[in-house]
Amino acid sequence: MGNFSQKVDKFIEIFIAQNGYVKVIEGLKNTMLIAVLGLIIGIIIGTLIATVRVIPKYKVLPRILNGFCSFYVGLFRGTPMVVQLLVVYYVLLPIFGMKMTGVQVAVMVFGLNSGAYISEIMRSGILSVDHGQMEAGRAVGLSFGTTMMKIVIPQAVKNILPTLGNEFIALIKETSVVSFVGAADLYVAFNYIGSNSYEFMVPYLVMAMIYIVIVLVISAAIKIMERSLRKSDRRH
Amino acid sequence: MIDVINLKKKFGDNEILRGIDITIEKGDIVVVIGPSGSGKSTFLRCLNCMEDPTSGQIIFKGTDIADMKVDINEHRRHMGMVFQHFNLFNNKTVIENIMLAPVILQTKDLKKGRIKGTTKKQIKEEARENALKLLKRIGLEDKADVYPSTLSGGQKQRVAIVRALAMNPDVILFDEPTSALDPEMVGEVLDLMKELAKEGMTMVIVTHEMGFAKEVANKVIFIDEGKILESGTPKEFFGNPQNERLKEFLSKVLV
Numbered sequence A: 001m002g003n004f005s006q007k008v009d010k011f012i013e014i015f016i017a018q019n020g021y022v023k024v025i026e027g028l029k030n031t032m033l034i035a036v037l038g039l040i041i042g043i044i045i046g047t048l049i050a051t052v053r054v055i056p057k058y059k060v061l062p063r064i065l066n067g068f069c070s071f072y073v074g075l076f077r078g079t080p081m082v083v084q085l086l087v088v089y090y091v092l093l094p095i096f097g098m099k100m101t102g103v104q105v106a107v108m109v110f111g112l113n114s115g116a117y118i119s120e121i122m123r124s125g126i127l128s129v130d131h132g133q134m135e136a137g138r139a140v141g142l143s144f145g146t147t148m149m150k151i152v153i154p155q156a157v158k159n160i161l162p163t164l165g166n167e168f169i170a171l172i173k174e175t176s177v178v179s180f181v182g183a184a185d186l187y188v189a190f191n192y193i194g195s196n197s198y199e200f201m202v203p204y205l206v207m208a209m210i211y212i213v214i215v216l217v218i219s220a221a222i223k224i225m226e227r228s229l230r231k232s233d234r235r236h
Numbered sequence B: 001m002i003d004v005i006n007l008k009k010k011f012g013d014n015e016i017l018r019g020i021d022i023t024i025e026k027g028d029i030v031v032v033i034g035p036s037g038s039g040k041s042t043f044l045r046c047l048n049c050m051e052d053p054t055s056g057q058i059i060f061k062g063t064d065i066a067d068m069k070v071d072i073n074e075h076r077r078h079m080g081m082v083f084q085h086f087n088l089f090n091n092k093t094v095i096e097n098i099m100l101a102p103v104i105l106q107t108k109d110l111k112k113g114r115i116k117g118t119t120k121k122q123i124k125e126e127a128r129e130n131a132l133k134l135l136k137r138i139g140l141e142d143k144a145d146v147y148p149s150t151l152s153g154g155q156k157q158r159v160a161i162v163r164a165l166a167m168n169p170d171v172i173l174f175d176e177p178t179s180a181l182d183p184e185m186v187g188e189v190l191d192l193m194k195e196l197a198k199e200g201m202t203m204v205i206v207t208h209e210m211g212f213a214k215e216v217a218n219k220v221i222f223i224d225e226g227k228i229l230e231s232g233t234p235k236e237f238f239g240n241p242q243n244e245r246l247k248e249f250l251s252k253v254l255v
């Protein structure tokens, strides 16, 4: 075990003396930024797609939109996230002559990707809300969109909150591939420490622990949120 | 106020309404009865185009609202609807349930310049005041800030009725408003409906409450297999029914 404590010493040295912690904080920041912004974009896109998919389809426009949404969802669920990152960064950006940082690309791809997954989650949430809620909204003269936004989606979100939480956790875990497009996440930070010490055991162990802590904290937060939501159900 | 002309409704190949004609005047209390599956709900739901008629016309205050080109939301504001299962908005408190549509729709009117001389805040305050007045009327002002899940069935339905009233509708459509209630709560809902009738509200009511029909309706119609087989004043209708199927139906429901 003497060997191990040497490794720890080396890690601590690079972590502190050689500013390894700056990289880790930067990496943590990027990881969370990509996951959180990705989730927010994903919820917006997912809600829009889910709404399109439940619109009654006897007019032409909803049908076209619906076709487009199916294509979109199929595309993003049918290819690995890494491939999407690589295609956007190395294929689409050069073709369109645009400049974006790795983090920006990652946020965008994570948003688009999770939008596809969240649309399915949101759709099941919307379908879980009693159809009478939509009918009552339409019956007082509210439009489909207004009823959706004010009545149905808030109830749907409540129903799918645990699943959304899992999606967020999945996103956080998946950020570990963003270094493929040069975004400096936790992996990049610990890899840097490892490379500088020719020693990867401790850095990767610490990285794993950080991921576990993040996931545990988020799971706990979701539990608390769920509980307070259920309370508002019974509020007198 | 509502002229229904040769209304037909198909679900797929299944023709549920086979040509309904009826005129509903202002102040009418029309009670619709008929066997299960005969198309009563479908008829009622066609009146405010919750179901789009397959053919025929629904002339509401001069406009054919069965025409897919009309802005149906504009007309539904003036036609309240009360459902068998109440359908209160679960994510809104009781008072929010009542205020929601008036506030949203009037605010939209304000933005479009269709109403003037008020503000969003004023609209909200007035809607709240009105909602409280309505709640007081049904004796539920202390329930203003609770969620619907905490109310009894009878309370829910009375709130649903005043939610419809809050829009100042020209007519209210009721689809079996008491069928989902425990027996001891039927009375309170029917009493409220009687009050509305007395105040001259125009109502179309699908119900199995024959006593209510006799007492309150000025017109009763019998629908079977998608057609109106008989209609008349309650006196004629119950006292001297002509149609064989109606006679049979009445013999079963009037014990």
Ligand SMILES: Nc1ncnc2c1ncn2[C@@H]1O[C@H](COP(=O)(O)OP(=O)(O)OP(=O)(O)O)[C@@H](O)[C@H]1O
Pocket: B011, B016, B034, B035, B036, B037, B038, B039, B040, B041, B042, B043
């Ligand atoms: N959305 C729909 N799609 C297909 N068929 C439908 C739909 N709504 C109603 N129907 C059918 O239309 C017929 C008439 O239904 P409706 O609900 O109008 O009857 P009802 O007279 O109200 O019966 P009840 O007294 O049981 O409420 C039924 O056979 C029903 O299965």
Ligand SMILES: [Mg+2]
Pocket: B040, B041, B042, B175, B176
């Ligand atoms: Mg019915």
